[in-house]
Amino acid sequence: MNLNRAMIIGNLTRDPEIRTTTSGQNVANFSVATSSQWTDAAGQKQERVEYHNIVAWGRLADICGQYLGKGRKVYVEGRLQTRDWEAQDGSKRTRTEIICENMIMLDRAPAGAPTGSQPSSANQPTTQYPANNAQPSVDKGVGEEEIRLEDVPF
Numbered sequence: 315m316n317l318n319r320a321m322i323i324g325n326l327t328r329d330p331e332i333r334t335t336t337s338g339q340n341v342a343n344f345s346v347a348t349s350s351q352w353t354d355a356a357g358q359k360q361e362r363v364e365y366h367n368i369v370a371w372g373r374l375a376d377i378c379g380q381y382l383g384k385g386r387k388v389y390v391e392g393r394l395q396t397r398d399w400e401a402q403d404g405s406k407r408t409r410t411e412i413i414c415e416n417m418i419m420l421d422r423a424p425a426g427a428p429t430g431s432q433p434s435s436a437n438q439p440t441t442q443y444p445a446n447n448a449q450p451s452v453d454k455g456v457g458e459e460e461i462r463l464e465d466v467p468f
Contacts, residue, residue, distance in 0.1 A: 320392055321389070321391045322346055322366055322389070323390075324366070324390075325346065325347055325387050327344075327345040328345055328384050329382070330375075330378045330382050330383075332375060339372060340372060340375040342371075342374075342375035342376075344368050344378065345368065346366045346388060347363050348363070348364050350362050367409060368414050370414040381419060381423070382417075388418065390412060395411055396408060396409065397411070
């Protein structure tokens, strides 16, 4: 049995970049930063930030491009994939990405954002967007409270 699963909660470091392949499929690329904090042996608070490259395809790419933006808090679920290529200068490049299969926006849209992108009240559900072409589902019970690392069960 094999398992290739990645689940992250973090903030977008830049707006999604949307492109269309030669076959007509839309693809979105963006980056999400996650951080962890701890106290070292000397009692000093430490923090480490990791940057994750995210790739979304098809309808999910369109949704990411329409509703996500730099600084937005998001949950991304998918699989890890590493690709290799040769750069124009002849050097070999490698990049590990999360191929997004599910995305949930965790914060409200900033002022001036398109209507319908996020609920305007903490009592309303968060919208969940699957990678397949199914209609977006509504995840009941998810509020506006900040998710702390200590609250995540994995």
